[in-house]
Amino acid sequence: MRWAVFDSPIGALSVAADEAGVCRVHFGRTDGVAGAAPADPVLDVALAELRAYFAGELSRFTVPLSVRRGSEFERAVWRRMTRIPYGQTETYGAVAAALGDRQAARAVGVACNRNPIPVIVPCHRIVGAGGKLVGFGGGLPRKRHLLELEAAVALRQAWS
Numbered sequence: 517m518r519w520a521v522f523d524s525p526i527g528a529l530s531v532a533a534d535e536a537g538v539c540r541v542h543f544g545r546t547d548g549v550a551g552a553a554p555a556d557p558v559l560d561v562a563l564a565e566l567r568a569y570f571a572g573e574l575s576r577f578t579v580p581l582s583v584r585r586g587s588e589f590e591r592a593v594w595r596r597m598t599r600i601p602y603g604q605t606e607t608y609g610a611v612a613a614a615l616g617d618r619q620a621a622r623a624v625g626v627a628c629n630r631n632p633i634p635v636i637v638p639c640h641r642i643v644g645a646g647g648k649l650v651g652f653g654g655g656l657p658r659k660r661h662l663l664e665l666e667a668a669v670a671l672r673q674a675w676s
Contacts, residue, residue, distance in 0.1 A: 520559045521545055522566050525665075526658040529566065529635065533558040537580030541633050543654040566635070572669040575602035577636045586630065589615070593627035600641040603670025605663065607645055629653055635662065 517532045517539065532540035537558055561579045568574035583591065592615050600606050608628075612620035628639040634654060640662040644650035652659035 518556050518559060519546055520556070520563060522563050524566060524570050526654065526661050531559060531562050531566070533562065534582050536582035538562050538633060538636060539582040539584065541635055543634070543658065562636070569635070570665070572665065572672070575666075575669065575673075579636065581633060581636070583632065585632065586627075589620075589623060590627040590630055593624050594631055594633075594637050594639075597628075597631070597638050597641065600638060603666040605641050605643045605647065607643055607647070609645060611642055625651055638662075641666075 517534050519530055519532050522529045522531060527543060528545045530540075530542040530544065530546035531538060532542075532546075533556065558580065565574055565577050565579050569577070583594065586594065593611060596611050596614060606614075608621040608624045609618065611624045612618055615624075617623075624642065628642055628651065631637055631639040631653070634640070640652060640654075640659045649656055649660060649663075
């Protein structure tokens with residue numbers, strides 16, 4: 517794995533890539549990674565897209581991803597996350613129902629917590645019943661920031 521660090525408005529994000537694509541995003545600096553890695557095509561795209569996302573200029577990531585872990589259910593949840601439109605949210609229960617098991621809301625939460633590529637695979641778009649802001653591996657202030665960023669950009673796009 518190759519790593520680079522992106523200093524974002526929600527703090528440092530350590531981004532890892534393997535031969536197939538981005539395989540990990542970690543909140544904070546990963547030990548031994550000081551900053552940007554030497555030129556790496558996948559990491560270059562990932563960092564450029566993260567820069568554009570936080571500037572409100574990108575609403576859909578296109579960088580290739582490499583997901584090699586997770587149960588079949590977790591992978592289904594992660595795929596579902598990528599289908600939640602930018603600037604919108606779904607509840608854990610709605611995601612569970614969309615995957616065919618209305619009783620699996622807690623399991624959806626566990627899958628969100630195990631998401632290896634947060635921000636790019638937008639687990640922050642999944643909220644509690646009634647839109648309540650709950651659960652996020654990066655902490656609720658980061659989740660709030662991401663949702664507020666997307667809501668403001670989506671509003672600006674809708675009104676322009």
